[in-house]
Amino acid sequence: MRYRSILLLAFLFQHCFNLYCQNQRSNRLIIANVNVIPLYKDTLLRGMDVFIENGKIQDLKQHAERGKSKLRKGLFIDGKGKYLMPALIDCHVHYGSNAALFQTYDSLYFQYGIVKGLALNGTPQLLQHRDSIRKGLVYGPEFQCSGPKVNDPSMTALQAKKLLQSLRDAGYDFVKIYSDLSKEGFYEISREAFKYRLRIAGHIPQRVTTSGVLHSNQELIAHAEEFLYNPPVNYLMGNIEIPEKPNPIYIPALADSVRFYQKAVSPTLIAFKSILQSAINLEAYVKTVPLVLSHPIAIAWQWSKETSFIPKKFSSPLSISRLQFGYEYQLKLVSAFNRAGVLLLAGTDAPTIPGLVPGLSLHQEMQLLHEAGLSNYEALKAATINPAHFLKIHSDFGTIEVGKEASLLMLNKNPLENISNTLEIESVFVKGKRIKNK
The missing domain is CATH 3.20.20.140 (Metal-dependent hydrolases)
Incomplete structure (x- = not known):
């Protein structure tokens, strides 16, 4: 799809990002029931809860059916049917x-x-x-x-x-x-x-x-x-x-x-x-x-x-x-x-x-x-x-693992099945801060 004004889009994107970061009340984030592409090996971890705090991945656990209140306190994002990979x-x-x-x-x-x-x-x-x-x-x-x-x-x-x-x-x-x-x-x-x-x-x-x-x-x-x-x-x-x-x-x-x-x-x-x-x-x-x-x-x-x-x-x-x-x-x-x-x-x-x-x-x-x-x-x-x-930043970035930077892509389709699916972006996370792409 062609954009009428990429410059306007870029301005709005930056403005929304800044506004979101200024208004973010909680530094905790849970992406629930998401399919994780960790990239430390060729695998897909289906139905995972990803816990993020202070811009870092705090924990990854297999999702279990439970209400939002049962999950750790923080901003909740439903990742069902989505695919999460490193940025x-x-x-x-x-x-x-x-x-x-x-x-x-x-x-x-x-x-x-x-x-x-x-x-x-x-x-x-x-x-x-x-x-x-x-x-x-x-x-x-x-x-x-x-x-x-x-x-x-x-x-x-x-x-x-x-x-x-x-x-x-x-x-x-x-x-x-x-x-x-x-x-x-x-x-x-x-x-x-x-x-x-x-x-x-x-x-x-x-x-x-x-x-x-x-x-x-x-x-x-x-x-x-x-x-x-x-x-x-x-x-x-x-x-x-x-x-x-x-x-x-x-x-x-x-x-x-x-x-x-x-x-x-x-x-x-x-x-x-x-x-x-x-x-x-x-x-x-x-x-x-x-x-x-x-x-x-x-x-x-x-x-x-x-x-x-x-x-x-x-x-x-x-x-x-x-x-x-x-x-x-x-x-x-x-x-x-x-x-x-x-x-x-x-x-x-x-x-x-x-x-x-x-x-x-x-x-x-x-x-x-x-x-x-x-x-x-x-x-x-x-x-x-x-x-x-x-770039010698691999201890902190490049895979989805506990302790690493929570800069992530959430995709609507699986890029391990088709590499062009990396463009099916639903959200971008920069150190735990979410930027919706729609």
Whole structure:
């Protein structure tokens, strides 16, 4: 269903959330007789009573027929016929530098059940917003944040060390590596980042190559497509005739190597598919998502045919066919990563590409991960407990267990049966505070 005004919806959503939190009299909540998808294993706990207090899961018990008065005192929610799972994490989002849009992003993320994330290519404005959320001054997803992308092809070791110092002093969590970074700069960052309490994520620099990144301290490769552009695959986009298709012979060895060196991968399949769809027909593609081209987000991120780089860069049949072959290769690569045991993190790159709606795109990413061969359970883990492990918050988040944060999604249908059912959202709970989606 298309919305006439996502901006108005976001405002009302934020207003209702704030009003609810201000008026909430009890810090106790009981979700009764609900089907729980705990995600610590592939199972469904049918007919459970979930007791929540002070934003934490206090207890889980098998439901027994009894009146509300027999349940522990607190706000009562009837969960009969519903499905409860952990709330979601998007491991690759962008806020940009327009602070006026930050709460619009926040509201969309909450609407779709995303309560935490990793923001890449950060800014001072975003750091301030992150810290305001952590202090409870504004309501939004809690996220960790990288610095601006590091992409200097002439960076020296001394410059890299000074950069690390400045990122640490500013309060960033990650260094974001980009494609053109010098070899000297990359290896200095790899050697020294830990001393500055910084972690490393991002692209595969062409001067470093896949092998160099695998042997480095970079922990996250932020796109599956990065493996296309570097040895041994060497498959670039554009009007290039040879090779016609990327060679699948390299896939097993790549998967084994990424697992051996314990690198996490955020495939962002939805971002690459959105590039492909935008190249084919941008206007038709954007009409399929609930965000009109006149929306401030679409304007800020240049979603129109006139402003987007995609229709200009990929205008020929050859360039579009290479996008298609590249996308199909990534599906096979992600499948191999999953079989090899690589830690896969659902991320979207939203809203940098036309059609990437903040929040919605993470659900689409889970669907594409399933298309790539992940089971529904594995796709759900990629947006919950997997990123919780990577972000080192798994002791408090990512599964439904006693003592963990009560940030939850209550769904009308079972996502273990059909992954698209994650969009059947009845309510979102943020640290025990309920946000109805209707």
